[in-house]
Amino acid sequence: YFKPHAIDDVATILFSSGSEGKPKGVVLTHKNIMANVRQISELINATEHDAILASLPIFHCFGLTVTTLFPLNDGILSIHVPDPTDAFSVGKMSAKYGATIMFGTSTFFRLYTKNKRLNPLMLASIRLAIAGAEKLNENVRKEFKIKFGIEIYEGYGTTETAPVVSVNTPNVLEPDFFKELHFNREKSVGLPLAGTVIKITDPASLQPLPNGQEGLILIGGHQVMKEYYDEPAKTTEAIAQMDGVRYYKSGDIGYIDDDGFLFITDRLSRFAKIGGEMISLGAVESAVGEILGESAIYSCVNLKDEKKGEKIALLYVGEASEDEISRRLKDSALAPIMQPSVVKKVEQIPVLGSGKVNLKAVKDLAIELGL
Template identity: 45%
Template structure:
């Protein structure tokens, strides 16, 4: 259950870190029945007041390339699989993606080779993010490094192999899977996500909700099934995604079975 507060909070968080501009245009290809597509490529452009170019098939590389070129789209979201498809498509000319200034990936780990091939062919930065449906969905994202011309210092916004820093208004905590006690930086454990974008709970399932959510230090935390660690700068690295031991995993398993059993 994602409240209006959850949605607006996540929209503001993403808009701030991506520095959405008045002249931006979103290339929207992700399905709206997923939180990634609904929040990031539908609701956020509406709230930010920027135009959206919609395409119903994210695997149609040439159609998407033509739409980006024709309407001068500057931002696009995708998955590692889709970026690999675009990089290897012989009919997708590199100039078609020329207007893009950023591509953000999620919904799974970004393959380093895919990111490298995409950037080499299209000359567009690929930024990996992280989140869950239960977090509306974005929890963190890598960002382009920023040169501060006042002090002539570089603010590091991304680190290869990580999923970036927690969004403003949210935080990560790495804990022991059994005791939920905090672990030191560099030590892998269960990833907890706390902040304004954490869901209210699972619909009509208070028992599962109680197992997936905890209240600590004045925040509501979502207990992910992911294993990861934080470095000293706050960048999160996901080591393993294992849903078998958490409440969310049971929910996903139920949904997967229900989907497979549809005629």
């Protein structure tokens, strides 16, 4: 006897990346996933001539929903590459089958810009490249544009939202009056998908904040998860009911501008408290990136400090010496309180299979090194 599935039945349990701690089992229903598939479909507006480069792992929600279930549901040709870090294979498959749409992480896009075997012509057919899962590095965006002539558009999502929440896309010329319609904004993660409601609230009281003011990002919509697997307390902590809508408390800090574009400024957990001041590690990393450019791969962590409560440690991979990096930071315009107290050269920055920096492993490495 076959029992048909209901739309609110569990479709899959995906474990969050665990980049900041123990992974949680995210329970997603058929409704969660199919709602996001339809939202993505409206956004991409694919034609019969499109082909999606499907190289993201399906154990990650980005790969499962966006590059696997979405093309299957919409009948779009998908070109599968088992290892997204194999840049040459990604290029060969793209050229062989004429990929027009590609998704990736900042880490993966960086690999493609650096790989000398990946000829720029291999990606000549790509009309749309979208980055997600982690913050898009500005240097990666620029280098990718220089090498391939392709603009990377940044999006935002979480496993708990199946995963896509917002995305930048190319501007469109309105045909009747020849007016340019704007669908992307520099340094933003784009506009919310159709049917998605985003609220910016005070982290403690959850009171809504006005446009332009930073606060906790709450996400409402049919793509919001059912629960965390076997963790009712964490589910209650993560879900807020407001005006009849279930919102996921993302743990991300950001703001919305007057045109509706969403900007992410940091994770709620990624702040260092130095001498009573809350310092965003994401802001420090952005400043470090502008100073160091492509000379290093890096990550910042907050560590205990006897004098100031906490301190910032910068771990990096690169040719430059620790003294050289320290000197360049001190000579920069970076505010003294945001300057890393410790600069340490390491063999590699730990990353997850999804391509995201493993923040917990980076912090563990810093502690292991006695920083």
